[in-house]
Amino acid sequence: MRHWVFAALTLAALLWVFPLVWALSSSFKPRSDLFSYPPRLLPTEPTVENYHNLFAGYSFLQWFLVSTVIALIATAVTVLVCSLAGFGFAKYSFRGKDALFNTMFSSLAIPFAVIIVPLFIMLAKTGLTQPLFALIVPWVAPAFGIFMMRQFCEQAVPDEILDAARIDGASEFTTFWRVVLPLLRPALGALAVWSFLNTYNNFLWPLIIVSDPAQYTLPLGLQSIFGAEGRQYDIVLAGSILAAVPSIVVFVALRKQLIEGLSAGAVKN
Template sequence: MSAKARARRTNFLLDVTLFVICILLLTPLILLIANGFKTPQEMLVWPPTLFPKDPTLENFHKVFTETPLLQWMLNSFLFALLSTVAIVATSALAGYIVGKFPFRAINIIFILFLATAIIPFEVYMIPLYFQVKALGLLNSVGGLLVGYLVMSFGIFLIRQNVIASIPDELLEAARIDGAGELWIFWYVVLPLLRGPLAALAVLAFFQAWTAFAWPIIVMTRKKSFTIEVGLANFQSAYTVDLSLLSAASAAVMVPSVLAFVLLRRNFVEGIAASGMKE
């Protein structure tokens, strides 16, 4: 066999292997969606069926009419949206400042930002909870937001991009033309940061959307649950109805997976940047 033919055969085998692995990785999610279409009776059949014999939309109907799932999704969406706005705004401005204004005071502030970046949220969330409580913000999106207003990694990401892609000469030229600092930030710097800011926005949104430990302590009333907390408590609040539970999980999962597939480039850019900081 010629070398070329052998290479082609190896490649074919590798493709097959990758396909099998990818399908295996996605199987739990596919099965979850399939379970959402099963009748409660079929869920109790042994051996379990992989795909519904008698698919029904009843579970989805029930989930949206009889449970506060929509309310929970709305809570999560609002929280994630506001958190994204806050993180993008603070990171853009602070990232630009620490990247381009190397005064000693600014450097000290940057070191403080960085030093706390590795401390997990779980470490300080209990004192933060009492701060939120003192403000009377428990069970409100505002209280939830307190934990997700800033992101050290976001500031770092923007700083790296500012240093790499915005030449000092450009800023100097604008200053000589008499432009004010805010004008420069708004009309010169921000447009050049569109890519990294989009990546950061996607990252921030997903971070808030999937938050769990913080919402579970701040949101204790059923109406104010986020979708993650709501789903997790679903299993104790409702009778054990696995098909209903699966339908609810699938209804939550599918939009976020679709959003990811559409925004994959931005997402990957953001995450990959986190690994490049050596």
């Protein structure tokens, strides 16, 4: 039975990796070889012309910088806000706590497309549509992140540790910063990976907010290349490979915390 499971997981891994390998290989192919028949995985005459044209003809580095900076800022703020909110819901009692949490949790059932117009109108009327602000603020307190941190706080943060810190004279914020956060490290890593990928790869919201090509994020920039005359598939493939680098780096750097955070809910104390 284990051999069948291993074989199935190996096949699934290969199916997941194959498109990435194909895109990487195709990014070194001239455009004439992209649709050759029969299709070939490896380029017959490898070339870096696609990457040269990407940097020479488009503002790729600027798009890359905008996306990376926005994703890093949004991730840092999201991790802090969600951990504070999750800790509050898990360890404090206050009037309306259950109703507030249920309302927040229920928002997970609402598709983003439903609220995108009201959200844009609200930001426009308050004069907060500046891209650097508008691309970050709507994502700093996601319901999923708050729910995740609340569940982890309930499992990983004993009340006895909090009581001991308070007896020693630590303030509530000091207790959170020095006692609670180290215990939440696996969940923080998992939430950071989720938040970074969600913000970095977001396309619909930047499409609504950003109108200046100089402020495009990577998804918008690559879409503009793809939508150009002649369908620049070769250049888009090169850009897509480079765009995937930050996501891979973040995942590799936080993979241990991600696995621990995602598997924590399956362990019963």
